[in-house]
Amino acid sequence: MAFVTEDNITELAVGRWGTAHSPRTAELLGALVRHLHEFAREVNLTEDEWAAAVDWLTRTGQTCDEKRQEFILASDVLGLSMLVVQLNNRFDERATPATVLGPFHIDGSPPAESGHDMSDGLPGTPLFVTGTVTDVEGKAVPGAVLDVWQADADGVYEAQIPDVDEARLRAKYQARDDGSYCVRTIAPLGYTIPMDGPVGELIGQTDISEYRPAHVHFLLDEPGYAKLVTHLFPEGTEYLDSDVVFGVRDTLVVPFVRHEPGPSPDGGVMDRPFLVAAYDFVLQPES
Numbered sequence: 590m591a592f593v594t595e596d597n598i599t600e601l602a603v604g605r606w607g608t609a610h611s612p613r614t615a616e617l618l619g620a621l622v623r624h625l626h627e628f629a630r631e632v633n634l635t636e637d638e639w640a641a642a643v644d645w646l647t648r649t650g651q652t653c654d655e656k657r658q659e660f661i662l663a664s665d666v667l668g669l670s671m672l673v674v675q676l677n678n679r680f681d682e683r684a685t686p687a688t689v690l691g692p693f694h695i696d697g698s699p700p701a702e703s704g705h706d707m708s709d710g711l712p713g714t715p716l717f718v719t720g721t722v723t724d725v726e727g728k729a730v731p732g733a734v735l736d737v738w739q740a741d742a743d744g745v746y747e748a749q750i751p752d753v754d755e756a757r758l759r760a761k762y763q764a765r766d767d768g769s770y771c772v773r774t775i776a777p778l779g780y781t782i783p784m785d786g787p788v789g790e791l792i793g794q795t796d797i798s799e800y801r802p803a804h805v806h807f808l809l810d811e812p813g814y815a816k817l818v819t820h821l822f823p824e825g826t827e828y829l830d831s832d833v834v835f836g837v838r839d840t841l842v843v844p845f846v847r848h849e850p851g852p853s854p855d856g857g858v859m860d861r862p863f864l865v866a867a868y869d870f871v872l873q874p875e876s
């Protein structure tokens with residue numbers, strides 16, 4: 590048997606974790622051990638730094654609850670989430686690109702018809718997002734469901750507000766038979782990621798901007814198509830080139846065009862100025 594030395598410990602640990610019963614688990618854990626050891630060697634990790642990292646991970650876990658996910662946030666700001674999205678969503682160039690889910694999606698949003706106002710009277714500039722859902726050949730995806738969520742006009746998500754009884758700025762819109770949809774909401778504001786936890790503590794030790802540009806989140810998960818998680822960003826909004834979670838793709842930046850009071854895309858008439866963003870979602874066929 591081989592006793593442990595600084596030179597052989599990586600090989601021993603990789604071999605031990607290579608006994609995982611699933612070949613994929615063995616591959617994942619072996620690579621994890623190799624990279625962790627390489628990291629420690631590269632930076633000559635001190636015992637105090639190791640203890641600080643354990644403390645940080647512990648507090649990150651303790652910060653999580655049913656609505657707050659500090660580990661996803663940590664993954665987002667390290668660029669890991671967006672890298673995993675890109676590795677796993679190499680879509681046709683005609684398809685809508687995918688971005689990060691982010692930590693604020695809530696499952697089970699209520700169903701809504703095209704034109705429904707998911708802002709439900711919250712203050713803000715009215716915004717209509719309209720377009721179609723098609724496949725890469727331009728064929729409509731009838732009745733596609735768009736799970737939509739966003740921050741309010743102060744940059745706050747429902748998940749950040751305690752004791753909210755009803756869905757706030759989120760809904761599952763169903764496209765019409767011709768694939769067309771119309772979301773009515775209010776213009777979102779850019780926001781800072783939560784800075785009161787372990788992730789904010791680290792960001793505060795850097796020159797990193799903690800802001801995300803304004804955006805609306807969309808999730809489309811139709812049978813026969815790759816699941817699409819994405820956002821739309823208003824053209825010209827702040828922080829597009831410094832998004833703290835690396836989520837901006839150029840084709841997702843669209844004009845939010847200001848209209849004076851008058852006819853609106855939901856077939857109604859607005860008595861105050863409003864914004865319209867036009868975007869056609871294009872789904873990638875399932876591979």
Ligand SMILES: [Fe+2]
Pocket residue numbers: 691693739740804806
């Ligand atoms: Fe967001």
